[in-house]
Amino acid sequence: MKSIASANELHFIEVEQYSRRNNIRIEGIEDSETENYTETSEKLIKTLNAHIPYLNLAKSDIDISHRLGPFQPQKERPIIIKLVSTMRRNQIMKAAKILRSKPKPVYVNDHLTRTNAEVFACVRKNSPIL
DSSP states (O other): HHHHHHHHHHHHHHHHHHHHTTTTEEEEEOOOOOOHHHHHHHHHHHHHHHHOTTTTTOOOEEEEEEEOOBBOOOOTOEEEESOOOOHHHHHEEEEEEEHHTTTSEEEEEEEEOOOHHHHHHHHHHHSSSS
């Protein structure tokens, strides 16, 4: 029974991660208490297009975007963005270095499940390369 439960849990994690394949987690974009998902998308598009001119991101490229967690005055909440196309997602991920090097950096990461994020953190901590 334990091996079946373990296999089911692994399968569930894989399925959940697969459902996030077009998602990106972005941190470092200005936040406001009254912001709605439309304003979040507009800020996101404006910031990414300003820093990555060849990107030309449009509203039609975004399925949905939203902030994580409750608003806190001194802290910018991360944004989860689900893109319509994996190709657009990959373009943004490739430009992540450009965004990190700006005076006010924007951090772009994969939207990982909690388990995968923990595994990645352990690997990164123990690897001299990462």
